[in-house]
Amino acid sequence: MSRPVQFPPSRSLRPLLAVLRVAGKAPSLAAGTLMLLAIVAIALGARHLTAYDPMDMVGSPFIWPGTDAGFPLGTDMMGRDILSGIAWGARVSLEIGVAAGLLAAAAGALIGAVAGFYGGFVDEVLMRVTEFFQTMPALLFTIVMVVVVRPSVATIVLSVALTNWPQVARLVRAEALRVSRAEYVQAARVIGMSRPRIVVTHVLPNVMTPAIVMISILAGNAILTEAVLSFLGLGDPNVITWGSMIGSGREALQTAWYMTAIPGCAVLVTVLALNLLGNGLNDLANPRRRGAQRGVL
């Protein structure tokens, strides 16, 4: 990295080199982005990648992966194509992840900014609400909500967002406390701007970073939660998801463990990609955290 390039690279290579340089500085960001792009490609290209409907029984059951060219990842106990399930399941997982991540980050940012900026009673009440949501065991809360309301993609997104916004709110609140003492906020007050307007135009834009950085981690959380729910049989019954594939594969765990292993790996890789992306973004946002002092040891 530090070695200077001897020959000036040709013009067409320059953007590529710039990308590589960023990748070298933030390997986790680069790896996460690449993996995520691949998963997005699989999700978007599900229609072209496979010829089968993931819900249809298209082959004979219990075909092991790699033994039949027509079914590269094999078939499950009902003869459904596993590759189709993975590809179509990627759509559902990413949809849920992105929607829940965005929702939780937006709600957390708004509540955190208001609590940090207003302070006093408003802060006290909002922080108690935050504590309330952090006290409830998240998965139990989600299970109750799904059971009471109805298992659907929307319910799952909503309940994941409901149980995850407090982390964002706490981070954002700390930032908002700092920002609310900044000179430009004081100036905005002096010229008589209303407080809601200050929150929207001055505080929020300056405290968004931690919330945005959190989106990908929250999306990973959401995907994990959805997988657990569908595994427990509480997912949306109208779509095929990785979690429900694990759940149905479990019945043949002893003999055909690949039915469980493959969708689980899909969840693992996707969440890993999102976490790497999130960690990379976090490093970019807080550069001084990297390269901590090793001290005398």
Place this chain on the structure above:
Amino acid sequence: MSMAPRSPAKRRRPWPYPLRRVCQALPLVVVIAITNFFWLRLAPGDLADVIAGEAGAATPEFMAELRRQFGTDQPLALQFVAYLKRLVHLDLGWSFRYNESVLHLILDRLPATALLLVSALLLALLIGCAAGTLAAVSRWRAVDIAVSVLATLGFATPLFWLGLMLMVLFSAHLHWLPSGGMATLGVDTHGWARVRDIAAHMAMPVFCLAAYYLAIYARLMRASVLEIVGHDFVRTARAKGASRFRTVVSHVVPNALLPIVTMTALQFGTLFSGSVAIETVFSWPGLGQLSLDAVSSRDLNLLLGILFVSSLLVLAVNLITDLVYGWFDPRIEVQR
């Protein structure tokens, strides 16, 4: 403006901290109770419908009689007051699936879950802190990288899936460990044989539940140790002739543990959530499995009872951590 500094008289604390902390927690309990009540009301159908469903058929007169008996024909506010009154008496209602009081059922299953949670937490703390410290102070970069990679994987693995995979390996293929339950069925053992039997059944669920927290603690401990190592007192310890090992064990680690304590309390709710899935996978007879049973038999009373009790448990753990915090780090007391 609200940002004006408060007068010093207002700043002086009127009550000792523990009392203040408990008073802060009380409204939270009430809010949890309100939410529970709200969920019960929101659910389609009421208790009378459930009983009528179990009985097969019921006349409208019988339904009205049931509703009068349970008080569901009363105004909402009155129902809520009655609900609170029952909660104060620790009456969480009746489970029609098990034909037993909800509280009794929960207390019956609580020890199994507690055993699982505490063991997982201890395992995660022990190994996580050791791995994190090792990663931070080791002179081999490979150790640091290995711990980081494992921690990153631990964060991303669906725990219940890890459980299933371990089951395939250790139960189905190697036949080393039993695949589920808490003890071997039909065998009545005592003393050490029983302890060994339960330990064998515990091994996989505890490891699965611990995996995620291992990752958290390893990462947190690494960062915390790296920060502490830069302080002057570490240099002093080294300068006075303490060995590297001694410096780390008696000077660095105790100081680096504080964020771990905070994190443990914060994560207790998540730990509880994790046990729901793990208990289902390994058919561990705890609260998690009970809640899943409640879901499949539509026993909302039982499910909400579990949610209520587990929320209280998490709250209690957080409260206790807050209160013993001063013992871990006497400096905190001054700031309060």
